[in-house]
Amino acid sequence: MIGTVQRILRPKSVDELLSTLAELQGPRHLLAGGTDILVKAKDGKVAPGTWIDVWPLDELRGVTAHDDRIDLGANVTMTDVERSPLLRAEARALWDACYEAGAVQIRNRATLGGNVANASPAGDSIPALYSLGATVHLRSVRGERAVPIEALFTGPGKTVIAPDEAIVRLSLPRVRGAVGAFLRLGQRKAQAISKVSAAATATLGADLTVEAARVALGAVAPTVVRAPEVERLLAGRALEPGLMAEAGELAASGVTPITDVRSTKVYRREMVAVVVRRALASLVDRRRG
Amino acid sequence: MSEIDVGLEVNGEQVRARCQPHDTLLALLRYRLGLTGTKEGCGEGECGACTVFMDGEAVDSCLVLAAQCEGRQVTTIEGLGRGWPDGLHPVQKAFMETGAVQCGFCIPGIIMSAADAITRRSDAAREEVRRLVAGNLCRCTGYTKIFDAIELARDRVARGEVRPEA
Ligand SMILES: Cc1cc2nc3c(=O)[nH]c(=O)nc-3n(C[C@H](O)[C@H](O)[C@H](O)COP(=O)(O)OP(=O)(O)OC[C@H]3O[C@@H](n4cnc5c(N)ncnc54)[C@H](O)[C@@H]3O)c2cc1C
Ligand code: FES
Numbered sequence: 527m528i529g530t531v532q533r534i535l536r537p538k539s540v541d542e543l544l545s546t547l548a549e550l551q552g553p554r555h556l557l558a559g560g561t562d563i564l565v566k567a568k569d570g571k572v573a574p575g576t577w578i579d580v581w582p583l584d585e586l587r588g589v590t591a592h593d594d595r596i597d598l599g600a601n602v603t604m605t606d607v608e609r610s611p612l613l614r615a616e617a618r619a620l621w622d623a624c625y626e627a628g629a630v631q632i633r634n635r636a637t638l639g640g641n642v643a644n645a646s647p648a649g650d651s652i653p654a655l656y657s658l659g660a661t662v663h664l665r666s667v668r669g670e671r672a673v674p675i676e677a678l679f680t681g682p683g684k685t686v687i688a689p690d691e692a693i694v695r696l697s698l699p700r701v702r703g704a705v706g707a708f709l710r711l712g713q714r715k716a717q718a719i720s721k722v723s724a725a726a727t728a729t730l731g732a733d734l735t736v737e738a739a740r741v742a743l744g745a746v747a748p749t750v751v752r753a754p755e756v757e758r759l760l761a762g763r764a765l766e767p768g769l770m771a772e773a774g775e776l777a778a779s780g781v782t783p784i785t786d787v788r789s790t791k792v793y794r795r796e797m798v799a800v801v802v803r804r805a806l807a808s809l810v811d812r813r814r815g
Numbered sequence: 816m817s818e819i820d821v822g823l824e825v826n827g828e829q830v831r832a833r834c835q836p837h838d839t840l841l842a843l844l845r846y847r848l849g850l851t852g853t854k855e856g857c858g859e860g861e862c863g864a865c866t867v868f869m870d871g872e873a874v875d876s877c878l879v880l881a882a883q884c885e886g887r888q889v890t891t892i893e894g895l896g897r898g899w900p901d902g903l904h905p906v907q908k909a910f911m912e913t914g915a916v917q918c919g920f921c922i923p924g925i926i927m928s929a930a931d932a933i934t935r936r937s938d939a940a941r942e943e944v945r946r947l948v949a950g951n952l953c954r955c956t957g958y959t960k961i962f963d964a965i966e967l968a969r970d971r972v973a974r975g976e977v978r979p980e981a
């Protein structure tokens with residue numbers, strides 16, 4: 527850790543942050559809640575450089591509902607999500623992911639911007655954001671661009687975010703009547719990085735017919751992935767237990783997970799079937815209220 | 816790498832300290848301010864031994880840089896009882912009475928999390944209490960007495976048997 531933080535800058539506004547990023551030479555690291563980067567720095571995995579504290583930037587905080595979308599500032603924490611009745615009602619997969627993640631002390635600091643930028647295939651907000659069709663808004667002195675969340679990641683820990691850019695917000699389209707769920711399996715309930723996770727967001731007709739569905743899987747590929755074959759299977763059919771089981775099996779056959787410190791490829795593939803089936807069952811329970 | 820100057824409020828008092836840019840809040844508390852009630856277990860956010868309140872929210876002080884504390888309000892185990900009878904928070908009292916402590920290393924952190932939990936959720940049943948203190952590990956006790964103590968404190972506060980002093 528010593529030496530990693532060569533100096534720490536604390537810009538007072540997003541504009542000042544962006545001009546700082548534009549002018550800086552050499553390695554720079556944004557610091558939000560610090561729950562990923564400080565652990566990495568202590569493990570010697572962060573290049574020495576300039577750290578820039580974005581946590582105090584209130585411009586990056588806040589959940590704002592518009593007619594067609596909900597905007598979430600990059601500094602919105604998992605606790606903020608957990609405390610938001612709006613997100614529980616309209617972005618349930620994300621709410622579930624934040625409710626399940628870490629523990630209180632972690633959720634109080636863990637920002638959505640940090641979870642997304644960290645680009646872990648096991649980052650819990652990410653499958654939820656895929657299922658919700660989220661857009662990531664990146665800003666630099668050159669301007670702002672909107673990147674669909676699925677286009678943000680290029681590999682584990684790798685994104686298309688340029689060195690002079692910061693995530694300023696995420697936006698979620700508002701879909702009337704959509705239901706969602708996120709499920710994960712880990713070593714234990716709290717504090718565990720997911721071995722496998724699944725998120726689903728769908729609109730279901732009165733007879734539980736799937737009108738539209740997005741399903742995403744975590745920790746089974748170099749990045750979070752959609753499960754398009756599952757979405758096609760579900761389209762237009764009523765969500766009954768046989769179909770849910772079939773969807774789970776199809777999801778499992780579509781992934782090629784790896785064995786690593788947290789789990790094995792065999793366990794992961796088997797469990798994809800389980801988390802997908804359970805996530806779909808939750809959609810039905812929630813649709814029925 | 817030059818030293819930085821950090822000004823913050825700790826347990827109701829304004830303090831200033833010289834720190835290294837890589838110093839954590841935990842290091843600031845223990846080694847610059849001598850507040851050794853806050854413990855370092857894992858140093859990586861897993862064990863909660865370093866739990867303090869920052870602007871009223873429970874955080875792992877091992878994962879906050881001291882530089883991030885400029886102008887913030889921090890409460891440690893040494894200041895938790897401020898404003899309560901005998902200077903003891905109801906959770907502290909309950910731990911003492913029930914003997915919910917073995918080696919004691921985890922206890923300051925657990926008491927901070929428990930105090931936060933029962934303040935926010937005075938109706939929390941055991942499952943919810945467990946969820947709210949899941950960020951704290953104890954290597955000794957097996958947790959049963961810890962949860963009993965937390966529930967005792969929760970019930971006393973909920974029934975109004977113990978109140979902060981005016
Ligand atoms: C004990 C423990 C348990 C955990 N449990 C979970 C869990 O259950 N699920 C889970 O998903 N994660 C978990 N995590 C990981 C971590 O808490 C999350 O990924 C968290 O959301 C990271 O956010 P942060 O604000 O702390 O990020 P930081 O550590 O501050 O930053 C993470 C990365 O994002 C970059 N960054 C931050 N903000 C921006 C921005 N606005 N624009 C561009 N880049 C930015 C930083 O430069 C850094 O590279 C856990 C961590 C710990 C220590
Ligand atoms: S020392 Fe901070 S969580 Fe273990």
Ligand code: FES
Nearest residue numbers: 918919953954955
């Ligand atoms: S009493 Fe020893 S670690 Fe908890």
